[in-house]
Amino acid sequence: MARSARKLNGTVIVTYRCNARCNMCNRYKAPSRPEEELSIETIRKLPRMGFTNITGGEPFIRTDLPQIVRELYRLSDRIVISTNGYFTDRIVALAKEFPQIGIRISIEGLEKTNDEIRGLENGYRRGYQTLKTLRGMGMKDVGFGMTVQDRNAPDLLPLYDISDEMGMEFATASLHNSFYFVETKNIIHDRPMVAMNLERLVNRLLKSKAPKKWFRAYFNHGLINYIYGQPRLLPCDMSFDTFFIDPYGDVMPCNGTKDKEVMGNLNAQTWDELWHSPRAEAVRRRVRQCDRQCWMIGSVSPAMHRYIWKPAWWVLRHKLKGLFSDHPYSMYENRICRDYRDGKVTKEQLDRCSTCDAGAAVNDGLSERDRREARDRQPPGGPTKGENA
Numbered sequence: 374m375a376r377s378a379r380k381l382n383g384t385v386i387v388t389y390r391c392n393a394r395c396n397m398c399n400r401y402k403a404p405s406r407p408e409e410e411l412s413i414e415t416i417r418k419l420p421r422m423g424f425t426n427i428t429g430g431e432p433f434i435r436t437d438l439p440q441i442v443r444e445l446y447r448l449s450d451r452i453v454i455s456t457n458g459y460f461t462d463r464i465v466a467l468a469k470e471f472p473q474i475g476i477r478i479s480i481e482g483l484e485k486t487n488d489e490i491r492g493l494e495n496g497y498r499r500g501y502q503t504l505k506t507l508r509g510m511g512m513k514d515v516g517f518g519m520t521v522q523d524r525n526a527p528d529l530l531p532l533y534d535i536s537d538e539m540g541m542e543f544a545t546a547s548l549h550n551s552f553y554f555v556e557t558k559n560i561i562h563d564r565p566m567v568a569m570n571l572e573r574l575v576n577r578l579l580k581s582k583a584p585k586k587w588f589r590a591y592f593n594h595g596l597i598n599y600i601y602g603q604p605r606l607l608p609c610d611m612s613f614d615t616f617f618i619d620p621y622g623d624v625m626p627c628n629g630t631k632d633k634e635v636m637g638n639l640n641a642q643t644w645d646e647l648w649h650s651p652r653a654e655a656v657r658r659r660v661r662q663c664d665r666q667c668w669m670i671g672s673v674s675p676a677m678h679r680y681i682w683k684p685a686w687w688v689l690r691h692k693l694k695g696l697f698s699d700h701p702y703s704m705y706e707n708r709i710c711r712d713y714r715d716g717k718v719t720k721e722q723l724d725r726c727s728t729c730d731a732g733a734a735v736n737d738g739l740s741e742r743d744r745r746e747a748r749d750r751q752p753p754g755g756p757t758k759g760e761n762a
């Protein structure tokens with residue numbers, strides 16, 4: 374079967390197992406079983422990709438990850454692995470074999486904050502040490518990733534400074550709720566405080582000499598917009614030129630939906646059958662109506678390339694302002710920030726605009742058997758957040 378001619382952006386979730394215990398993600402309570410996780414045969418059926426993100430769970434839990442990467446390099450121009458950085462030896466060994474690979478290590482703040490949020494003993498030290506080792510080996514495409522929440526927002530700028538000193542990328546995200554995170558209750562409480570820290574980061578990024586950082590400034594401007602529950606600044610085209618595949622071979626538009634949206638299954642179908650199926654088309658129609666307004670790099674980066682004039686115009690305006698001011702960007706450029714400050718909208722109204730839904734049942738996206746086993750692993754005394762009601 375011929376492959377699709379156009380190169381896609383793919384995210385490969387190689388496992389739902391995770392060794393961390395993050396406060397914003399219950400995935401560790403709802404892991405996949407190794408026997409059911411994506412096989413090399415299924416990975417070989419993926420299409421040509423311009424960019425591939427490998428993620429989990431914690432992808433380095435899979436000891437056959439080097440084999441997976443070898444296969445994906447046949448299909449993809451660029452690969453970035455998202456990891457918590459804990460398995461230093463495995464990461465370094467992989468980086469020796471693939472020095473061109475990208476590694477993003479999730480660090481959720483300075484040492485104390487990170488270790489509290491991630492529930493991983495010595496998590497910060499190990500992650501930081503892994504990054505330093507990779508840098509020392511001469512790897513170029515390495516960086517931090519941080520999910521911003523009330524607890525770690527004050528650490529945003531100090532962590533950015535550390536990444537900048539080390540010459541590394543600094544990626545941000547905000548709390549989300551979805552089947553992927555097995556969570557429905559994530560929410561930012563003190564929006565102005567978090568936005569003010571993002572505003573500082575935006576101004577710091579705009580000052581940089583690297584154009585890539587100016588566009589990261591735009592991304593962080595979009596994060597402020599997101600945490601105030603406003604419509605995305607750019608359309609979402611997930612499932613059109615971008616896809617996710619989970620450990621069961623289910624192909625999905627993204628990881629931001631409340632329930633798992635399945636376009637087809639690559640264990641059972643060829644890529645072309647799946648991608649052009651009526652089921653995939655039905656998912657694309659739902660994406661066009663999707664109201665979750667996510668602002669995650671996986672859906673925003675392709676949109677920033679496709680609708681480049683919009684972020685480029687924003688960058689140009691703020692670089693010009695920067696000629697006359699040290700702080701060319703203000704969070705109050707966003708009308709919703711002014712309205713909240715001026716009492717025209719309430720916190721309750723903003724909360725209702727978020728995806729937080731404390732009463733909702735959590736869909737973990739597990740197979741029936743994995744869900745049963747996850748439930749059996751729980752201590753007596755009630756259901757976990759990671760299971761269906």
Ligand code: SF4
Nearest residue numbers: 609627629630663667
């Ligand atoms: S806005 Fe886009 S990325 Fe978010 S859930 Fe909807 S389709 Fe997925």
